[in-house]
Amino acid sequence: SILVQRCPACFGGIYFGRSTDKGGDIHVAMDGNFHHRHRRAAGDCPPFYDPTYFIPKTFVDDIGRRIDTLHKKPPRSYASLIPDKAVDQCETAYKAADGKKQKAVMDNFDDTGIMALICRHDIPLFFANIDSPGEQQKYLVALLQHLFSLLPHQATIVALYDMGCVLAQSLAKYDILPESITTQLRFATTAMHAYGHEWACQLVYNPCMCVRLGLSDGEGTEHLWSHFVRLIGIERTSSVHFASIFQ
DSSP, rough: HHHHOOOOOHHHHOOOOOOOGGGGGGEEEEEESSSSEGGGGGGGOOOOOOOOSSSHHHHHHHHHHHHHHHHSSSSOOOOOSSHHHHHHHHHHOOOOHHHHHTTTTTTTTTEOOOEEEETTTTTTEEEEEESSOOOOOHHHHHHHHHHHHTTOOOEEEEEETTTTHHHHHHHHSOSSSSSHHHHEEEOOOOHHHHTTTTTHHHHOOOTTSSSTTTOSSSTHHHHHHHHHHGGGHHHHSSSSSHHHOOO
């Protein structure tokens, strides 16, 4: 499997099904980076390479349309782990969650960044091109759904993300992902960003307070961006298809 090739330590096992309350089977982290942009004026070239790390734009856009459709409907009743008010305050505290901070660059860039999914050993698993303002939830949902499609049906995942509390609330309120995935999925915030969240949120989502997460802190994406820093200038002027090779 492609996952075993990327990290045998995470995906090479044969036994899956550990409860997320006991730490889950696999820990992953997600984060977006808005320095890896592509200038609209640079244009594109004929496709000559099928990237194995980047999930297709059509797949991401389909999920985005599904989320937009569901958000127009009344939310379903659900049992929240923390007060909705606390989640709302967390969301407003982070500009990346409301999809507004990148609107100014959309005129000059057709891809405004990349979203990464890595394992707990800081190994990149998959990427998604960000072509809309901010870290919209469609990229995170697409990465998680694609990952689950490659795992045994009983496998469980703990996903660490800066705004894990907001994403967890959205998945609870709307039928964005099938129950076969949501029951096998648990969220936590990344360790560094956790302390900017409401205290009620930290008690549930801070990885340092979550039982059985060990030393997983979700900050491996920062190591990844550090390795990628030299590619920023190249990606801004390369064609879209050529830029994907560097990842």
